[in-house]
Amino acid sequence: MDIGHKLRTIRKQRGLSQRELAARAGLTNGTISLIEKNRTSPSVASLKSLLDAIPISMAEFFSTLEESQAPKVFYKAEEFTEIAPVSEGQVSLRQLGNAEHHALQVLHETYPAGADTGPELLSHNGEEAGIVVRGSIEVTVDGNVAVLNAGDGYLFDSRLPHRFRNLGDAICVVVSACTPPSF
Template sequence: MDIGNKLKLLRKQHGLSQRELAARAGLTNGTISLIEKNRTSPSVASLKSLLDAIPISMAEFFSIIEEEDTSKVFYRSEELIEISPSSQGGVSLRQLGNAENHALQVLHESYEPGADTGPEWLSHEGEEAGIVVRGRIEVTVDGAVTELQAGDGYLFDSRLPHRFRNLSDTVCEVVSACTPPSF
């Protein structure tokens, strides 16, 4: 997916200059320019800040069109929507279906060794829960830090500042859910 061009189109549709968007998102104009030209990939947290500044949710940004007359029930691995490819900082977030059409957002998350959600804290409406399927992940929620391993889980009010980091030397996989879809 061409994140840069999609962001540029969205920014222009909302009548924002690169400078205005940068100021609203707390980023530099140069960073916006590099992202829009696909010369750099935003961290998950930076992209969230950009989309909040427009405003549009990540679910809306990465939505796909589902058939109107038939609701899709089953999805193959290749049909999951790549919200953040692993080439963008080692974090891969793949969404199940079009979150705009549902009250629940489900993600398959993969964190390469050393990867994290970025230096900015994440915060969004709703509740978030997940279970570590493989590996270990450090989760910080409102200042509380713990390392979870396969079989462990989390559940919290996602308005609280939070972040995820893989401090181990192996890939970590998490299946998570957020309601309402706001990430």
Template sequence: MASEEGNGLPTASMLHAIGAKIRTMRKERGLTVERLSELSGVSTGIVSQVERGKANPSFSTMVQLAHGLGISVARLFDGDDHRSPVVRKFERRRIDGHGLAEGDGGLYELLTPDLNGALEATWVETPPGYDSSETPYRHNGEEFGLILSGAKDVYLDGVRHHLEAGDSIRYASTIPHWYVNSGDETCVAVWVITPPTW
């Protein structure tokens, strides 16, 4: 375990910060702990311990994890205190593998600066014919959705709720839920989830 600052060793707070950064970057890339383990050559147990700030990894392990994430090791030690609370449209990070079917045709972009806060906000575009009924979602937390254009059917435990531009919905994420765009135009929506699902 990390010792106190001043003796040259990392402090517990630094290990927690680095672990949280690794977890955030992993989730932003749509990677599971197991997949990051494969890409980095670091065991799943160590990856999990590092993300939770429970391990004091060697520099070699940090290099391996950075390689698995496709970043320089220096990025793991950069402070985020200067990060702006604003996310510009051109700066949005695309979310892939967000518990979604691969190549499902939808576009998902993170509207919050990161996933370290109490909520996750996502820009969602789903094309006509989009249907996630084969893989219903169910997780802890609560969700809120606002339809900006087009229409979307939100199914909550099999009950259909048809939403059009300007309509919104809130529900417990513990209810099995899925989405269908049965219209003839792309649906654009903003979805807010708390806590972040990554």
């Protein structure tokens, strides 16, 4: 997916200038320009701030049309939708199905060693839960910090400021869910 092009298209459809979007999102005009030209990839938190400023959810931004009339039930790994900018060493968030058509958003998250969701804390409507499948992850929720290992999990009100960081040397994999789909 061409994130920069899609962001520019939606920004223009909503009648926003780069300056106005930058001010709303707390970023610089230059940063918006670089993202729209695909010269830089925003952190998950920065992209969330940008989309909140438009406003549009991550699920809506990365939605894909399900082609058949009947609801799709089964998905191959390659059919998941990447909703976080993918580049070397960054967090990968892969969404199962089109969250716009469901009350639940399910993500397959991969955190390379040293990766995190960004220095800004995330906050959005809903509740989220997850289970660490592999590795370990530091989770911060409303000032509380815990390191979770494979088999451990979390469940919290997503309106509370939160952040995920892989402080280890190995990849961390998490399967998470958010309801309603607001991320």
